Amino acid sequence: MDASQMPASLRARMAEKQSRPPLEKVRSLLRSHVADTDGWVEVRDELRMTLQHSAWPLREGLEAIDAVLAAELPAGTLLRMVAGDAGWPLDDDPTDAGAAEFLRELSELIRSLLAEEP
Numbered sequence: 001m002d003a004s005q006m007p008a009s010l011r012a013r014m015a016e017k018q019s020r021p022p023l024e025k026v027r028s029l030l031r032s033h034v035a036d037t038d039g040w041v042e043v044r045d046e047l048r049m050t051l052q053h054s055a056w057p058l059r060e061g062l063e064a065i066d067a068v069l070a071a072e073l074p075a076g077t078l079l080r081m082v083a084g085d086a087g088w089p090l091d092d093d094p095t096d097a098g099a100a101e102f103l104r105e106l107s108e109l110i111r112s113l114l115a116e117e118p
Helices: 008-019 022-033 040-053 056-070 077-085 096-116
Strands: none
Touching: 022 040, 022 056, 022 077, 040 056, 040 096, 056 096, 077 096
């Protein structure tokens, strides 16, 4: 559907979501697709389910992950985001570096799913 044909309220909501800072977009992606999952297989299933409806949230999330990983952030930001918003255990490396590695793995998974998209 062409965005110009959407109701004004829906266009406004989409514009608001798109204008959020990358950190908030990543937090939203983690809460929506990673929190309450039991490992990478379940995360993949969640992402695939979203992709069946729309690639937009995953493309937006991927762009935001890339931006967050490239940004200079206060110490502990990535760790709190992955451990808190995603609820992902970082037992082997509970640091920002461990959280960054998790986000890189998530971005690789999203890229692979988007590449499968017809």
